Amino acid sequence: MSVAPGFTRSTITTNGTDLSVLHGGHGEPLVLLHGWPQTGDCWLPILPALTEAGYTVVVPDLRGLGRSAPAETGFDKDNQAEDIRALLRTLGLGPAAHVAGHDVGGMVAFAWARRHPDEVRSLTLMELAVPGLGLEQAMDVAHGGRWHFGLFMTPHVPELLIDGHEDEFFDLWYAQFAGDTNPLASHEVSRYTDAYRGRERLRSSFGHYRTLLDDGRANAAWVDAGNRLTMPVLAVGGDQAVGDRLATSLRAVAPQVDAAVVAGSGHFLAEEQPARLAERLLAFLAQQ
Template identity: 55%
Template sequence: LAQLGIHGGVRVVGHDIGGMVAFAYARRHPEEVEHLVLVELALPGFGLEQAMDVASGGLFHFGLFMTEKLPELLIEGRESDFLTWWFDWLSAVPGTFPPEEVDTIASSYRGYEALRAGFAHYRTLLDDGRVNRAWHETGGTLPMPVLAVGGEHSTGARLADSLNTAAPHLTGAVITGSGHFVPEERPDAFARELLPFLSAPPRAAGRI
């Protein structure tokens, strides 16, 4: 933003791990962020650790992806096959990602080193959780309006519920009929939540 000559007033929208990055940016630079939108994730330090606990019904893939070397060895050479399964598993709308789109995405992850770079972020999540919790436990809150969006068949209202004490100006939304990939599965319903929130004046956008 500094390189582009943009100073403050930005609207940040992040999905899944992009939401973790968006949250970290807003936490560290609150004066820069006018509106923050988090879509379909469990935040480190705010529910992710519970979502990773398979003994309590959490999702298995976090443990796999956080294991050094193993997911790269299992997936290398099968990137398109893995992502086809992955997108189908997490989607509630069949056919959201056609084969040509899956292949395009897979090309970014093809090969051991590209996979390693992708999985490396998962290997920082527990550290991220400790940093986020320490920030909140010492009084940190997000001063900007925050919209927390979940898919009906995925995160639902859990993201918004987890942010109640960290985001005083919080709006929660659940997108009916959607799985994890809200922008792709239900783009019109997502836009109906997103656009009015982003266009509202900063002081009026958040509702408790």
């Protein structure tokens, strides 16, 4: 299923690229930004609960990913925040919205909140380490960091290695990062694999990684200048993945941080534990 009941899919030209977006519901805007290696479809299991609670939900495929057009540039998270701001304007929504992001989408959400705090009513970050606020430690394999960052950041190499082996690679990826109590179904993995298949799509996807050092420098400079997030923040992790580490890292830059650890979940919260995630997200939004 690619279009949820009550939702419309459209393609919008914004900030020099074409983005595919799913939107539906009525009420305050709530933007959901997906991570890697997924598309906006990752949010499908929780969309009914969000619209029933009274939100207009906006679900783009990020620059170069999913049904959005392939892209060669513009992957820094500051620029991608401008992608989504312009998309909202085209839809006649905003400028203020609740913003939630998972994984790489959380990095875009953080950039939006940092650059335009008056536009972000609340910020929900899920399952990531923020560039400049802990991601660099997560990238350091010499001290237990994840192996994939250095590979994906290297120009040309990962797309050369994975092209033609997408099924094997992404089967391994989802098995490694999903929780052991509720892994993703094979048809869900296949849907994302198809969205990333081929060298052009793979290259677009790795563009999100190849700006991470620049993203970290931008965030660190903002922190060093004495800035802080002013909106309410919810930090969510799976108990078999990030856990409460994200919340801990954010407390240095955000005075209003709520932490939620989702039981029985690995990295892919919305698909592994949709009911628990929706309940926690809606409880947070209801307080704003």
